[in-house]
Amino acid sequence: MSGDAKHGEAGDAGIWERLWKTGALHSCAGAFRENYDGALAAFWTARFGALEDGAVVLDVGTGNGAIPLLAKDAARARGVAFRIHGADIADIDPVGSCPDGARRYEGIEFHPRAPLEKLPFADASVDLVCSQYAFEYARRDAALAEVVRVMGPRGQAGFVLHARASLVCSTALEQLEHCRFLLRESGLFAQARGLAQRLVAAGPDGPARLVADQDTERLRVALNASAGEVQRRMAATQTRDMLAKAMHIVSTVLAEAPRNPPEVTLPWFDRAVSGLADEERRLQALDAAALDEAGMVALREAFQAHGCRDCDIGVLHHERGPLMGWTLVVANGPA
Known part of the structure; x- marks a missing residue:
């Protein structure tokens, strides 16, 4: 959102805090008037569709909670309920910053000033870790270790990441x-x-x-x-x-x-x-954060080195064709 600024570096949190305090739901306002739709929403709906009632969902680098809102909608559509959390290094306050925030974010708990490298969650306490256009800004090794730590024994993580060749x-x-x-x-x-x-x-x-x-x-x-x-x-x-x-x-x-x-x-x-x-x-x-194919392969190998299985790399395209980013889905523990 400092040529190599990272979400994990508190000194740059202010440039994100000021954005989120405007009430913007996400940083792609030019492409999506409301919440994410199309291929991006479909990717997350697929992740949420595999979760059981009561599953814990954590979105890291959440901003004003666009992905938690998608999780809430997906749970409601299936007639289940998730325990949904959003964490961000910035001093976020979606309930206070966004229109009708108290109603809109009911059932979602936000964690401000929570960098990816130090998440306020216990070991093996999260069923699905989500990250859209956020993980790649962090210090990779520390952030990756935290994601693996908080994933449950059968937990998963899903990522949408900036692709160097994307629109x-x-x-x-x-x-x-x-x-x-x-x-x-x-x-x-x-x-x-x-x-x-x-x-x-x-x-x-x-x-x-x-x-x-x-x-x-x-x-x-x-x-x-x-x-x-x-x-x-x-x-x-x-x-x-x-x-x-x-x-x-x-x-x-x-x-x-x-x-x-x-x-x-x-x-x-x-x-x-x-x-x-x-x-x-x-x-x-x-x-600075965008990844090329070699960077994605290195990221997958890093997760595999931490014991993750089914580390699948994919791509997302906008409905009109342009590349929007990489995807990575990983699962923790043995098959």
């Missing part, structure tokens, strides 16, 4: 290029903040009063040129989210600056720009 990763690389341009090359945000400061200081009649101000006019011309370059980039790519978000931030701060005091307008702008910087760091972490 997710190629999109992330494009978004990283847009972030680099916006945050370090374009001058867009510095120009917008400078113009907003002038508008705030001038008050409600500021736009009219500043028409003849030469410094303001120079800022406006520079900002228009930067915004024009952003728009040209938007026209040349299908990955427009970062660019469109930047334009929204700039247009909003300039529209609100004459109406609001500086203690409202400028801190809002700074938080919005910091949010883009957080997104950049999460994208860098994703790029």
Whole structure:
């Protein structure tokens, strides 16, 4: 979600905490408006379908609990009940952060500040460990040992992991290029903040009063040129989210600056720009965490070395064809 940032490193938890506090259910909002569906949901439904009534499910790197909600729905559809947990290194609070959280997450217990390398569960206490786009961010050997430790004698683990050749990763690389341009090359945000400061200081009649101000006019011309370059980039790519978000931030701060005091307008702008910087760091972490085929084979062999059987590697494709990620299903103990 630090070029090699990991969920297991507490220093980077903040970039995830700030995302989850927005109420986002997951980090793939551009692809899924609600919870995961299609091949991703089908993969998890298959895992939940093998569980007995009363089984303990633990989702690691849970964020705001997208996978626990899928587990809850799957149990309800079968007329059974699972004991569902979600753990994350971030200081998560899905019940408080998400709309209608108390009802939505009823029956799910969350564990904030719980890294993959140190899970707050007893040995052999979990029937199914889940992880979607999370395990690969952790320190592999320590996280793997913890997953194996908490799995029950007949426990299983299911993983969806970032694949180096996936649509997710190629999109992330494009978004990283847009972030680099916006945050370090374009001058867009510095120009917008400078113009907003002038508008705030001038008050409600500021736009009219500043028409003849030469410094303001120079800022406006520079900002228009930067915004024009952003728009040209938007026209040349299908990955427009970062660019469109930047334009929204700039247009909003300039529209609100004459109406609001500086203690409202400028801190809002700074938080919005910091949010883009957080997104950049999460994208860098994703790029560093993605696995190629050799990495997946090494991961499978590491689980096998810990006594796991039936370590099956697979792939997930979006309904329209693009690769979404790797899957790995493992089972603990003897056959």
